[in-house]
Each structure stands twice: as structure tokens, then as C-alpha cells.
Amino acid sequence: MTAQQLDSNGRLRHLLTLEGMPRPVLEDLLEKAQACHDSAIGRAQDGRQALAGTAVCTLxxxxxxxxxxxxTLAAQRLGADVMSFDASTSSAKKGETDTDTLRNLEAMGVRGFVIRHPDDGAVARLAGVVQPGTCLLNAGDGRSGHPTQGLLDMLTIRQAKGADFSALKVMIVGDVKHSRVARTDLHALRALGAxxxxxxxxxxxxxxxxxxxxxGCTVGDDFDAMLDGVDVLMMLRLQHERMSEGLVxxxxxxxxxxxLTAERLRRAASGAIVMHPGPINRGVxxxxxxxxxxxxxxLRQVANGVAVRMAALQALLG
Known part of the structure; x- marks a missing residue:
């Protein structure tokens, strides 16, 4: 996968996964995202025309x-022409394959595709059929990966705790087995030396x-015991289908x-931060x-999402 998303010079060709991504490439994306922060939230005009004339499709x-x-907001902030594709109202309902859908849009001049797909590895498969100069960004595929979510989570941790992760204790809590966010964060945390x-x-x-x-992880089911001294708490969404499956x-x-309650949070390290990829099931x-x-x-994670996606789009298409 790493060879597929990096060119011979080690530059990003696609953004498919954080698994195996070299630490310098990951850190460079985070630095670019931090630089995009003010533009992302509308406080600056830097880079507003960086992708002017470039067509980007959210597929x-x-x-x-x-x-x-x-x-969408990230691409617009960079001046790209943005089109939105929704499979539920497209020719996909008539039997068109996802490959044919992508190729048809590519033939219209779309250079960047932001793809979310229910199947593991689907975005990497599509990356194997695109033309040179077309870039794919994985916006979540199956249970396997969600690289920009991982990047925005790492950016949030850096803003709260600094760029050196070596002394940090980070805990991910909940349905890790079925979470592409958890898997992506675990790849990123290891790469950054947590x-x-x-x-x-x-x-x-x-x-x-x-x-x-x-x-390399410490794994267990005793939340209260494992909270001691934690600097970063990533709480995962409990997917309600797990109840119907009898898993909860x-x-x-x-x-x-x-x-996570206020009482439990007091067990963590002083100044510990709480994160959640959303949507939150409050009271759960x-x-x-x-x-x-x-x-x-x-909410800082949400804001950072625009900056990270600006940085990713610019790195691939700029």
C-alpha cells in the first residue's frame, strides 16, 4: 500500500492509509495542516486560489x-471546483460499477477524488485504475482506514500536548474491533512514537x-484501572448495530x-484531553x-478536519 500511495521520490500520489506511512511524510502533512489552520476557519485568505481551476469530486x-x-469546505477554501456525488441518487442504482462511475467523472476532467466506500480496500483498488495525474483520498473504507481522521486526531494531540509524543499515554476506548478510526489512529500513534x-x-x-x-499496545477491559495517568482519551462511537448483534x-x-464521566476523568492525568470522532452518543x-x-x-477535532483536508488536497493536487 505504501508503494501505491508514494511516488518514486517519496511524495504522496494518493492518500489511502496511514499504515506504513513514513514518519517524515506524516509529520510534513501535520505541519502543513497547522499552517492551514487560520485559512481553514476563515481567519486568513492564504492559499485561497491554490487549486483554482482544479476539479475535485466527493465520491x-x-x-x-x-x-x-x-x-467540501476544504476544497472550496483552496478555490477548487467541487462536485458532489451521492451513490443513492446516481447511476450506481442502475447497476453501474464504482470503477465506471469514477472513470466517467475522470473523463470530465476531475483530478481529485475524495472517496468513501463501505468495502475494505475499495479506495486502493480504485487507485489502481486511475490515469496518471488523478489523485484519490480515502475518506473511509470499510473497517480498514480513515487517514484524514487519523491526521486530524494527531494534529489535535500535537496542539494540546506538543509534537513530542514519546512521553504521552494515550488510550482508545470502545468498539476498537469495528472502528476504522481506531485502526488509523493506532498506526499514526506508533509512527509518531507515542x-x-x-x-x-x-x-x-x-x-x-x-x-x-x-x-505494542496494553489491552484490557477494566476502564477504571487503565485510566490512571492517561494524557489523551479517545472515546469511540458505540455502533448501535452491536446491540442487535448481541455484542452489547x-x-x-x-x-x-x-x-466517561467527570468522576472517571479525574483518574486520568492532570490536564488530560478528551477526544471523540463523532457522532457522539451522549450518555453512552x-x-x-x-x-x-x-x-x-x-470541537477542535472538527475544526482541525478542514485544515488537515486542505493540507492533504494541496499536497496531492497543488
Whole structure:
């Protein structure tokens, strides 16, 4: 995958995954994203025409709110011509393949595709059929990856705790097994040299012990015990289908053992930050008091999403 997304000079050709991404490339994207921050939130005009005349398509085969809106705003901030594709109202409903859909749009002059897809590895597969000069950005595929979410999470941690991750204790909590966000964050945290990574949740919602995504992590299901000294808490969304699958007895039972309350947060390190990729199930993963409290960096993550996506688009298409 790394060879597919980097050219012979080590520059990004596509953004497909953070797994195996060289640390200098990852850190360069984070530096670019920080530089885009003021433009991203409308406080500066820098780079407003960087992609003028470039056509970018948000090609979504799966629903999205934050990611799609964030990419659209990012492309517009850079002056790109943005078109939105929704599979539910397209020829995909008539049987057109995703490859043919992409090729038809590419023939219209689209150079950048932001793709969300329900199947693992779908974006990498599509990257194998595009023309030279066309760039793909993975906006989430199956359970495997969501690289810009991982980048915005790392940017948020850097803003809160500094660029040196070596002394940080980071914990990811919840349905790690089915979360592309968790997998992406774990790849990024290892690449950036996080001092200690803890993974916590119900045993049946954690990857198997032989899953390489857990390499080097401390894994357990006792949330209260594992909270001690944590600097960064990443709370994951509990997907409600896990209840219908019998993997979670009830929302109340889940919250009682793995929900973050103000009382529990006091077990973490002084100044610990709370993060969540959204959407939040309030009263399940976190309480209102925590989500809206002074240690919550959740809205900062959302704001950082625009900056990160500006940086990614500019790195690939600029």
C-alpha cells in the first residue's frame, strides 16, 4: 500500500492509509495542516486560489456528514471546483460499477477524488485504475482506514500536548474491533512514537490478540484501572448495530463500565484531553458534562478536519 500511495521520490500520489506511512511524510502533512489552520476557519485568505481551476469530486458510496462537509469546505477554501456525488441518487442504482462511475467523472476532467466506500480496500483498488495525474483520498473504507481522521486526531494531540509524543499515554476506548478510526489512529500513534498506547473496551469489541494493529499496545477491559495517568482519551462511537448483534447487552450497561464521566476523568492525568470522532452518543460514550467540559477537544477535532483536508488536497493536487 505504501508503494501505491508514494511516488518514486517519496511524495504522496494518493492518500489511502496511514499504515506504513513514513514518519517524515506524516509529520510534513501535520505541519502543513497547522499552517492551514487560520485559512481553514476563515481567519486568513492564504492559499485561497491554490487549486483554482482544479476539479475535485466527493465520491461517496456511504453516508457522511462531517467528513463530506469538511472536505467540501476544504476544497472550496483552496478555490477548487467541487462536485458532489451521492451513490443513492446516481447511476450506481442502475447497476453501474464504482470503477465506471469514477472513470466517467475522470473523463470530465476531475483530478481529485475524495472517496468513501463501505468495502475494505475499495479506495486502493480504485487507485489502481486511475490515469496518471488523478489523485484519490480515502475518506473511509470499510473497517480498514480513515487517514484524514487519523491526521486530524494527531494534529489535535500535537496542539494540546506538543509534537513530542514519546512521553504521552494515550488510550482508545470502545468498539476498537469495528472502528476504522481506531485502526488509523493506532498506526499514526506508533509512527509518531507515542510512549504508551492503551486499548480498552468490552472483550468482544476488541481485536484478537494476534491482530497486528495491537502491536505494542496494553489491552484490557477494566476502564477504571487503565485510566490512571492517561494524557489523551479517545472515546469511540458505540455502533448501535452491536446491540442487535448481541455484542452489547444494553446502552446503560455499556455506559456503566466504559462510559466517561467527570468522576472517571479525574483518574486520568492532570490536564488530560478528551477526544471523540463523532457522532457522539451522549450518555453512552461520554456524559454531557465531559463532552462540553474544559477538557473536551472534540470541537477542535472538527475544526482541525478542514485544515488537515486542505493540507492533504494541496499536497496531492497543488
Amino acid at each position: 461517496f458510496f456511504e453516508p457522511s456528514t462531517r467528513t463530506r462537509s469538511s472536505f 510512549g504508551e498506547i492503551r486499548v480498552c473496551g468490552p472483550a468482544n469489541l476488541l481485536p484478537g490478540a494476534d491482530d497486528p494493529v495491537l502491536a 447487552p444494553s446502552l446503560e450497561a455499556y455506559h456503566a463500565r466504559w462510559g 460514550e461520554v456524559t454531557d458534562e465531559v463532552a462540553d467540559g474544559s477538557q473536551s477537544w472534540i
